[in-house]
Amino acid sequence: MMPAEQAGAAALLRHLAGAEPIETHVSAVFVGPDTAFKLKKAVALGFLDFSTLAARERFLRRELEINQPAAPALYRDVVPVTRAPDGRLALGGEREVVDWVLRMAPVPPEDFLDAVAARGGLDGSVLDAIADAAFALHAALPPVPGLDAPAELGRVLAGNRQAALAAGLPPARVAALAAAAEATLARLAPLLAARAAAGRVRRCHGDLHLGNLCLLEGRVTPFDALEFDEALATIDTGYDLAFLLMDLDHRVGRAAANRVLNRYVARSGDAGLTAALPVWLSMRALIRAHVLSRAKGPGSGLPYLARAEAMLAPPPPRLVAVGGLQGTGKSRLARGLAPGIGAAPGALVLRSDEIRKRQAGCAPEQRLPAAAYTPEASMAVFRELTDLAAEALHGGHAVIADAAFLRPEERAAIEAARGGAPFTGFWLEAPPEVLRARVAARRGDASDADVAVLAAAAARDPGPITWQRVDAATDPLPAVRNALGLNPDDPC
Secondary structure (H helix, E strand, O other), X not given: OOOHHHHHHHHHHHHHHOOOOEEOOOEXXXXXXXXXXEEEOOOEOOOOXXXXXXXXXXXXXXXXXXXXXXXXXXXXXXEEEEEOOOOOEEEOOOXXXXXXXXXXXXXXXXXXXXXXXXXXXXXXXXXXXXXXXXXXXXXXXXXXXXXXXXXXXXXXXXXXXHHHHHXXXXXXXXXXXXHHHHHHHHXXXXXXXXXXXXXXXXXXXXXXXXXXXXXXXXXXXXXXXXXXXXXXXXXXXXXXXXXXXXXXXXXXXXXXXXXXXXXXXXXXXXXXXXXXXXXXXXXXXXXXXXHHHHHHOHHXXXXXXXXXXXXXXXXXXXXXXXXEOOOOOHHHHHHHHHHHOOOOOOOEEEEHHHHHHHHOOOOOOOOOOHHHXXXXXXXXXXHHHHHHHHHHHHOOOOEEEEOOOOOHHHHHHHHHOOOOOOEEEEEEEOOHHHHHHHHHHOOOOOOOOOHHHHHHHHOOOOOOOOOEEEEOOOOOHHHHHXXXXXXXXXOO
16 A cells, blocks of 8 residues: 555556556655656565655665666656656656655566566576676675674574564464574584675675566666665675575476576686585575565465475485586586485585686687696696585585596595495496587587597596496486485475
């Protein structure tokens, strides 16, 4: 419902847009043919207060300020609703200001990514673009120094516990979940503090889910960042990402969330975020549970509450390595395996080709010159691969290492990264003609290997192979899943 004091402004915007508004409990958006007008409702809800004219102006200007850098084609300006001496209302002018409006470009409803997901349109390329957009958003943000990240997250948890109880979710389950999350946060406090000291805490989006991403001019674009509470949005970039991963996992499936996680880490190198994913994902699911319960009744939030509970009971980590010549399908296999292994949203895939591109400052699909493939460069790639694998495993997250592993010392190094986790190595093999055809057909891939590179690699003696040999002439995924003892019903 629109507050009575804003009826006139709403009528003006309805006339200008030629449409009824899209409403939430805090705003109304009037979408016209060439402009969308956003009006904040004059409400005070405890966690936000838009009840005064000055507050609505301040928060609309803040919304413009924090969203325009990532979405310059979407966010235009903030203008007043003014009243003439005869009582008529208009946009702009020097007369009495009665309200404020944010002007934006209109986005077709079908171009919001929750709508794209609902129609099954989040294919691999769109998921990669989602991860790239999240990475670019975070990379552009300056670190916020001096924040006590563990304490701030504890306060967020306490607030959400109270909100969940107030929304009518089962008290015993909420109390047990909060206690488990508090214990996890206490254990992770040194890690969270170290990440803050390393610059991982930034003024983030704060509400990064599929409904706040759209396709604008063909590009995945984040919008509607949280503007009314700086503390809630000044968080670890991993916690910001966790909302998106949780939303993908719930709406689309584990494989979609896993792909976005792995693409994000491939771009950022932040494998360390996986250690805190269980509690971050759980907290994000709890938020969604109490928001839905408050809006639609407690029963609507129960699936998210169950998800929040499950996130805090992850399986132990394991390390899987996938090696073999170019064209054996290592990356395809790794991607197929990852969603069904380990903690949500599945195993972290560390691909040597993607690490090489990141070390060169390039996107995964950008081709590199031969100079990027020196022995020294390759050694740096494998050092980072093993370091990141050890870091993620130590934090409790499963890892799949994807590389050729043509040298015995490379295989030994990845096995040594296991720590105390179980290790399984697979060596993929296929006839030469199959490998040549696959390599020649590759397009838009992180691997720069061509048929000549394949021939040179095939002529090299890899030394004794102790890993499980797998026929990769056809799809090896079923055989490898069986060898790992994965449940056929697990996500894949």
